[in-house]
Structure formats: structure tokens, C-alpha cells
Amino acid sequence: xxxxxxxxxxxxxxxxxxxxxxxxxxxxxxxxxxxxxxxxxxxxxxxxxxxxxxxxxxxxxxxxxxxxxxxxxxxxxxxxxxxxxxxxxxxxxxxxxxxxxxxxxxxxxxxxxxxxxxxxxxxxxxxxxxxxxxxxxxxxxxxxxxxxxxxxxxxxxxxxxxxxxxxxxxxxxxxxxxxxxxxxxxxxxxxxxxxxxxxxxxxxxxxxxxxxxxxxxxxxxxxxxxxxxxxxxxxxxxxxxxxxxxxxxxxxxxxxxxxxxxxxxxxxxxxxxxxxxxxxxxxxxxxxxxxxxxxxxxxxxxxxxxxxxxxxxxxxxxxxxxxxxxx
Amino acid sequence: xxxxxxxxxxxxxxxxxxxxxxxxxxxxxxxxxxxxxxxxxxxxxxxxxxxxxxxxxxxxxxxxxxxxxxxxxxxxxxxxxxxxxxxxxxxxxxxxxxxxxxxxxxxxxxxxxxxxxxxxxxxxxxxxxxxxxxxxxxxxxxxxxxxxxxxxxxxxxxxxxxxxxxxxxxxxxxxxxxxxxxxxxxxxx
Numbered sequence: 001x002x003x004x005x006x007x008x009x010x011x012x013x014x015x016x017x018x019x020x021x022x023x024x025x026x027x028x029x030x031x032x033x034x035x036x037x038x039x040x041x042x043x044x045x046x047x048x049x050x051x052x053x054x055x056x057x058x059x060x061x062x063x064x065x066x067x068x069x070x071x072x073x074x075x076x077x078x079x080x081x082x083x084x085x086x087x088x089x090x091x092x093x094x095x096x097x098x099x100x101x102x103x104x105x106x107x108x109x110x111x112x113x114x115x116x117x118x119x120x121x122x123x124x125x126x127x128x129x130x131x132x133x134x135x136x137x138x139x140x141x142x143x144x145x146x147x148x149x150x151x152x153x154x155x156x157x158x159x160x161x162x163x164x165x166x167x168x169x170x171x172x173x174x175x176x177x178x179x180x181x182x183x184x185x186x187x188x189x190x191x192x193x194x195x196x197x198x199x200x201x202x203x204x205x206x207x208x209x210x211x212x213x214x215x216x217x218x219x220x221x222x223x224x225x226x227x228x229x230x231x232x233x234x235x236x237x238x239x240x241x242x243x244x245x246x247x248x249x250x251x252x253x254x255x256x257x258x259x260x261x262x263x264x265x266x267x268x269x270x271x272x273x274x275x276x277x278x279x280x281x282x283x284x285x286x287x288x289x290x291x292x293x294x295x296x297x298x299x300x301x302x303x304x305x306x307x308x309x310x311x312x313x314x315x316x317x318x319x320x321x322x323x324x325x326x327x
Numbered sequence: 328x329x330x331x332x333x334x335x336x337x338x339x340x341x342x343x344x345x346x347x348x349x350x351x352x353x354x355x356x357x358x359x360x361x362x363x364x365x366x367x368x369x370x371x372x373x374x375x376x377x378x379x380x381x382x383x384x385x386x387x388x389x390x391x392x393x394x395x396x397x398x399x400x401x402x403x404x405x406x407x408x409x410x411x412x413x414x415x416x417x418x419x420x421x422x423x424x425x426x427x428x429x430x431x432x433x434x435x436x437x438x439x440x441x442x443x444x445x446x447x448x449x450x451x452x453x454x455x456x457x458x459x460x461x462x463x464x465x466x467x468x469x470x471x472x473x474x475x476x477x478x479x480x481x482x483x484x485x486x487x488x489x490x491x492x493x494x495x496x497x498x499x500x501x502x503x504x505x506x507x508x509x510x511x512x513x514x515x516x
Binding site for chain 2: 089097100101104105107108109110
């Protein structure tokens with residue numbers, strides 16, 4: 001897949017995700033209308049409109065500011081703040097190097113330089129977030145700076161730059177924003193059902209029709225499944241994008257072995273990354289939960305994994321390199 | 328009557344098609360020129376960094392006056408380069424001169440331990456990377472542009488409207504083709 005096809009595929013997926021989201025929200029709102037506000041003569045579906053309005057607003061807010069809240073949740077510090085606060089010369093050197101490497105990769109990708117953030121965590125990891133290349137951020141843990149060589153760091157940054165260039169970050173931000181909105185809505189409708197419960201029973205007694213009962217059943221299932229579905233979607237999309245970002249990153253640096261070595265080092269630091277919460281795991285270059293993932297893909301356990309098996313990614317990168325690894 | 332409509336429709340379709348191709352070529356040419364300016368920015372930065380480096384190491388490397396002069400001369404020549412091929416050759420010579428300087432600097436422990444020198448080395452190494460990546464980006468986009476102006480049928484538009492071929496960067500120094508002899512990585516393993 002070339003760049004344009006990847007971007008087009010991401011645009012398609014973004015629209016698909018948003019369509020599914022609108023259907024889910026409309027379904028939840030309709031259920032609210034049928035159950036809570038049932039019995040009246042009102043023609044206007046208040047619940048549906050309110051659900052669409054509230055979740056739409058929530059999703060829009062998430063889309064605009066989702067990157068900031070992700071960064072805040074990891075306690076990331078802007079690189080230049082960290083640089084002025086840096087005590088040792090060694091740290092200053094590392095930070096300058098990171099700044100330079102991000103600059104280099106932005107030039108290689110032909111994109112504006114993203115904001116650079118440092119996460120105070122000793123475990124090596126990194127992620128990119130934002131809504132488009134003009135509003136993108138790359139965050140890197142202090143552990144990554146201490147563990148990797150310059151070339152390896154370049155490989156990791158290239159991988160993150162690939163996520164930005166392919167518009168993976170936008171898809172992820174949209175998915176996260178929508179999942180958040182659905183979570184809010186499911187919570188909200190579960191609450192309103194509790195106080196509207198009596199209305200529902202009266203409605204059923206008065207013979208509101210089998211259709212209403214079916215709707216209620218579907219709606220209840222939707223309330224339970226909506227957050228889970230949102231999560232699964234984010235995971236499935238994320239796993240497939242990792243391979244592509246590895247390949248695009250290698251195309252930027254023309255040095256796939258450096259990224260392969262970096263992944264090996266990150267993998268061998270099996271400790272979880274405590275600063276990165278479960279909610280932003282799918283953004284990272286390596287699973288921050290420190291799980292040992294099964295080598296086979298598609299099994300039930302791996303349905304919940306945010307990343308493909310590391311060994312497979314490393315093997316794929318090795319085949320891209322011209323020469324076999326030295327030593 | 329129908330005939331006239333058909334002829335007009337075909338003519339309109341051809342004009343629209345021509346406009347589409349023309350606009351695509353203009354877009355690619357602009358991207359290509361933008362890529363070229365990006366290289367210039369990085370080259371200028373490299374030329375600005377070199378006097379800093381030379382001044383920092385001058386005291387310690389008193390006996391390497393020839394090497395330092397060679398670097399400054401190569402820099403002066405590189406600053407007067409015109410066009411990708413010329414710039415490629417002269418920048419290549421500057422890279423060689425710098426490589427020699429860094430190799431010699433390894434013999435001076437007070438330099439390798441000096442934080443300023445390390446920072447300058449990092450900046451220069453990074454600037455060289457940036458030049459390389461800017462060239463890579465320029466070559467990619469210039470190749471896309473060249474293909475677009477040469478393939479049929481867009482060459483029918485490119486020719487009359489003066490979309491000239493883009494010059495590509497090539498490795499001109501035989502030495503540049505080899506693996507670089509100097510290890511600028513500062514990472515302690």
C-alpha cells in the first residue's frame with residue numbers, strides 16, 4: 001500500500017467508525033425515547049436528539065482536545081521545559097538529540113515538526129497523538145532516551161512519524177473521542193432507566209406492542225456492549241497499523257535494522273510502563289502493560305492485545321534490511 | 328444539433344482534463360521547489376555551525392592547523408556552489424574534511440570529554456542527517472514530478488507549458504559511496 005492508499009483507507013475507516021457511532025447513539029437515544037419518555041403523545045424524539053447532541057458535543061471536544069488529555073494522563077512534559085530543568089549535561093545531551101532526531105524525521109517525511117514531549121518513566125516506550133500533521137505530538141519516555149542509541153531512537157521516532165503521516169493518529173483520536181462519548185451516554189441512559197423504570201412497566205402493561213419490547217432488549221444489549229465494541233475497534237485498528245508504521249518508518253530512515261534493534265531492546269525491558277494508563281495503550285510503540293503476547297495472532301487472548309507479537313514485527317523489519325544482522 | 332453538442336462536450340472534457348493535469352504538475356513542481364529550499368536551509372545551518380566548531384577546537388588542536396584550514400576552505404567553496412550536482416560535489420568534500428577533523432579530534436582527550444564539542448558534534452551530525460533526509464525527500468518528490476511530466480498523456484501538457492526536468496542529487500564522491508569511516512555516535516554502550 002502506498003501513502004495515498006493508506007491515507008484513503010484511514011479516511012474510509014474514520015467515516016465507517018463515525019457511521020457506526022451515529023447508529024449506536026441514535027439507537028441508544030431511541031431506546032431512551034421508547035422506555036423513559038414512552039406513553040406521551042410527543043412526536044419529537046427528545047431522547048434521540050438529546051443523545052445525538054450531547055454525544056456529538058462530547059465527541060467534538062474529544063477530537064479537538066483528546067491529544068492534550070492523553071498527554072496529561074501520562075504526565076508528559078514539553079521537551080523545552082524539560083531541557084531548561086535538566087540538571088546533568090548527559091540529560092541535556094539526550095534531550096537535544098531527541099529534538100534533533102524528531103527534526104530529522106519531520107524533514108524526511110516532509111511534514112511540519114510535531115510537538116515533542118518527555119514522559120518521566122524509566123521504561124522505554126513512545127507514542128504519537130493529535131488530529132492531523134499540523135496538530136501532532138510525539139511523546140517519549142526518559143527510559144527510551146537512556147536505553148537506545150541515536151540510530152535506534154531515530155527508528156522509533158520514524159515509526160511515530162509514520163503514524164502521523166498515515167493519519168493513524170486522527171483515526172485513533174476519533175475512535176477514542178467516540179468511545180468516550182458512548183461511555184458517557186451508556187452511563188447516562190443506565191441512570192435514566194433507573195428513575196424511568198416505572199414508566200417502562202406501565203408502558204409494557206398497556207400493551208405498547210412487541211416491537212417496543214424488542215427495542216428495549218436490543219437497547220439494553222447496546223448499553224452493555226457499546227463501550228466494549230468501541231474498545232475492540234480501537235484495538236483491531238491499532239494492531240494492523242503497527243506493521244504499516246514499522247514499514248513506513250523504515251522507508252523514512254532507510255534503516256530498518258535500527259528499528260528492529262530498538263524493538264528488541266524495548267521488548268527485553270518487559271516491565272510495564274506505569275505512567276501510561278490502559279486507556280492510551282493502543283497509541284504506544286510497544287504494549288505499555290508489559291504483557292507477554294502469544295506468538296499466534298487472532299486467538300481470543302490476542303483479541304485484547306493492542307499490539308501484534310513483537311517477534312513478528314522484528315522479523316518483518318529484518319526481511320526489509322539488505323544485509324543479515326551482524327553478530 | 329446533436330453533433331454540435333457532442334463536439335462541445337468532448338472539447339469541454341478535454342479542457343477539464345488538461346486543467347487537471349496542469350494543476351497536478353504545478354503542485355508537484357511547488358513541492359519539489361519547497362524540498363529544494365529545505366535542503367538550502369540545512370546547508371546554511373551546517374555552514375554556520377562549522378566556524379563555531381573550528382573556534383572551539385582550535386586551542387586544543389594547535390598542531391592540526393592544516394586540517395582546520397582545509398575545513399574552512401571546503402566550507403567557503405561549498406557556500407558558492409550552484410545547482411544540485413555542484414552542491415553535491417562540494418558538500419561531499421566538506422563532509423570529508425569534517426570527517427578528518429573529527430577523526431583527529433579523537434586523539435585529544437580534552438576534546439572528546441568537552442561538553443561543548445560533544446554538543447557541536449551532535450548538532451553537526453544531526454545537520455548532516457537533515458541534509459541527507461532533505462535530499463531523500465527532494466529526490467523522491469522530484470522523481471514523482473519527472474515521471475509525471477514524462478509519461479503519456481501528461482507529457483502532452485508538460486511540454487508546451489514548459490515543465491522542465493528536475494535535477495536529482497547523486498553521490499558524486501566515490502568516497503561517499505563507501506561506509507563512512509568516522510563514527511560520530513557519542514552513545515556509550
